[in-house]
Amino acid sequence: MSEVILSTNGLTKSFGAFKAVDGVSLEIQTGSITGLIGPNGAGKSTLFNLLTGVLKPDEGGVTLNGQDVSGLSSDKLFACGLGRTFQIPRPFARMSVLENVMLAPIGQIGETVAGPFLKRARMRSEEMHIRERALEVLDFVTLAPLADHPAGKISGGQMKLLELARVLMGNPAVILLDEPAAGVNPVLTETLISKIEELNRRGTTFLIIEHDMDFVMRHCDPVIALAEGKVVFQGTSEEALANPVLLDAYLGATVDD
């Protein structure tokens, strides 16, 4: 068995009396594209928020690269190599697509009040560098022609690609994608999948929440299923397809939208 890059230990989160995530322990293997499935309201997005420090767990912890990262805020986790996208895209709407991407590198020289004035030369050369790289990444996700568009005015599918581009600027080791294909036209979905697989070949680990079972079965392995906040299945995609409980509880049930 390969190495574990991200794991959780009894993660629990309640909203009032309702346990959205209930004692989730799982392990994500380095270099995998792990699929996370489960009916609507199963707690998948909440689990993402716990993994990325947006929410604090009531119980349990998270380990990234062998380090206990429980309780770290999402900005610190991004610096530790954990990137994520959102189920409903969150572009910086009144900024250009290029600016959205150029924002992402952390620890930029010009990110303080004094930096732009005291370290101008260094800031400029860093800016040129970041711009070049941002354009490369935009090219990679096929958004380069939209670089100068306001990010709030591109299509939903393009926003998902933009979120991926932003995250890539931080060179994360693990990327969590929340329903990357939902509401995206098939052409863009194909683009997205090919980019994910290319990045994965270069070593990036993915954890992907997805409702499109075809997507999950073709591109994700292993597969983890969540229902009512609990892990109900963990195994390869073939095992998932053959699992009667899963078929009953989820695959057979209506796919939400």
Place this chain on the structure above:
Amino acid sequence: MIGVLSYLVFFATTASILAIAVLGLNLQWGNTGLFNGGVVAFFGAGAYGTLILGGPPQEGMVGGFALTYPMALLGGMAVAGVMAWIVGLLTLRLRHDYLAIATFGVAVAFENLMRNAEWLAGGAKGVRGFERPFREAIGDGFLYNLVFFVAVLLILIATYVFLERLVASPFGRLLRAIREDEEAAQSLGKSPSRVRLTAFVTGSVIMGLAGGLYGTFYAFVSPQDVLPTLTFQVWAMLIVGGAGNNRGAVFGAFLIWGAWTISGWALSRFAPVEAQLYTGSVQFILIGAVIVGMLVWRPQGLLPERLIVSQQGSNPVNKRGE
């Protein structure tokens, strides 16, 4: 003729000072999305701070440190900055509407403190300032006012250039990202609380600068100068001019101050005598109407924020960076 000219210089001096305050608010609201409902407190901190630090000792009052003028002005800005830093730390976690209420409360408290603290701020009769800088060398009258106006104008230009460079830098990008979506920015490694605090303090220091110049101009400041009206005026200037656009902020300051001055004059000239008592209130209502009308019909302001695109951004860097 000299009378009209003299009045124009007086008008432009006040408008320029207010424009500096509007630029400070633009950094907070236009760029960062921080709702400061107590602009006048930071403006007032600069004004009182400058006059107390630079003024001569006065009987029964703390202060009168008689610092040299630049030190007094910088001190006034520092007072505004420290006040903003404390307010910012206390309200860091507060979202927009709470920050608005908190800052509004701070402004009310500030005015009350100034009205009551005789030992510090002279209470209701205010603080008499110091001889305006270079007054003796230049002499009284029109020439001095002209020189003072030019000095204020240069400071306005310097503030404008400083902010333009700042918002075009990665720091400006960071401010906009926090304004657009804090959680997304945080997921990309940014610390919203640090950025919010920095922008809040920097904008308030700029308001303090405006206040310091205002106090210097009149060589006097009293609780009458730190009423909530000023906060509304500065907001109207920014919203009409165009939040997120520094040029719009300056344009809005001159436009609204012009409208304010003319409406005041027109009311005193043409309104029935019984109504003249309410000139201030009528102007207040007018300014409220202007804000509401603008928000309904042209929320982006007369000079809207411009998108920073690659051509604009890359050219100066390429040209100068080589």
